[in-house]
Amino acid sequence: MTPVTLNAYKLLHNGSLALARMEANGLRVNTSYLNRAIEGVSAKIKQLEEKLRADPVWMEWRKVHGDRSKLGSREQLGKVLFDHMKIPSPGFTEKSEEEGAKQRYRTDEVAFERIDLPFVRRWVKVEHLKKALSTNLIGLYREVVDGFVHPSFCLHTVQTYRSSCREPNVQNQQIRNPTVAKIVRRCYIPRDGHVLVEIDYKALEFKISACFWKDPEMVKYASDDTLDIHRDLAAMIFKCRKVQVSKRMRYLGKNGFVFPHLYGSYWGKISPAIWGEVEKLELDDGTTLQTHMTSKGIGDEDSFARHVEDVEKKFDSRFHIFANSRDKWYDEYRKVGGFPFLTGFWAQGLYSKNQVLNTPIQGPAFHCLLWSLIQIQKEIDQRKMEAKLVAEIHDSILADVPIKEIGDYVSLCKEVMMERVRKHWPWIITPLDIEVEVADRNWHNKKVWPS
């Protein structure tokens, strides 16, 4: 892949300079909290592991694996549960299917979910804590210098010309699991007299998808504040009214259906995961989602799969330009051996069909953020502001801003991210919108900033 236009070259050049400034700034870390968190979580893990070792399942484990027994070994646990305790197997991993490959049981969370044993429940809990401890807490500790951490942001590693981040990766700090998110994100704090301001583009990838496919119905959807594609698809999938869609249901609409479908997955692959969640969810009136679905004539996994297939058809007939353009786009790639980006790059070489559908959206979506980041850094310098950009997470910018500059910083970002970038790239034919969050104490306690 190559930046084939001057603008594309400049974007990477100036982008690297802006990211370098960000790296130099660094994020402030609450080191005394970090130390306490490491101690606290370690103690909790130790305590839970003692309980695990007192459990009959551990006796069985010892019988099977003897002195080689390792509490952290998924493979060993799989053998204990599915071979020796005769618990129904969740099947084997994908690689196991390959010629001559070793047969390994699936040992992910879903595989363990339906096993109602205290040992297994506790084991999964310990794994969550271990992940937070080793990756997020100790991984951070290792990189802190004088109370600051300076992650490396790269523009040269990602196939789609997105960015990546390492040592530590602050682009994958936990946020979904509330308990763990709190432990992890409290490490990151603003400088004295500052707050952390995080500004993200709302539904950026869906909007860029609309711009890319030039589907009028998609553009309409992406341009109307009162419409919400993820919520509306959740309502269709769960056969309920839009107002009944909870946060979790919307999440499933977005990550369980809309994105997978936009990037080439299909009902047979995505419906089982959503169905698995139906059992756990309730509607606002207290009825379980499962009961609700049954009352709508969808009582099992198979009928749900057919229903999702139907939703897919409705999605494609509603956004028919999107649905019908995809094959043409892919055929053109196969003829030419490459494809252009809206941002002036050219992708050349072997790509799978789904990569050909995803890359021209994922890349340019990030480029909107990168272009904005460059401009915002430039303005901060010119205006001699004290605000410091400290991180970027694909569609959001994290800054460490003096309290007295919050107003100026937010209006600067609004102007750049919503107005100027559209003047720079006229192919952006939907409005762009942002959400502002401010954290006065740490990255975890961020609150939506009314605007």
Added chain:
DNA sequence: CACTGGAGCCAC
């Protein structure tokens, strides 16, 4: 002992 691949989990 260094290294690699598999499996899994975190984010967008």
Added chain:
DNA sequence: AAACGTGGCTCCAGTG
């Protein structure tokens, strides 16, 4: 026919 994309990071198992 096949079947969502991009990363970083960790632990374990196995190899030389």
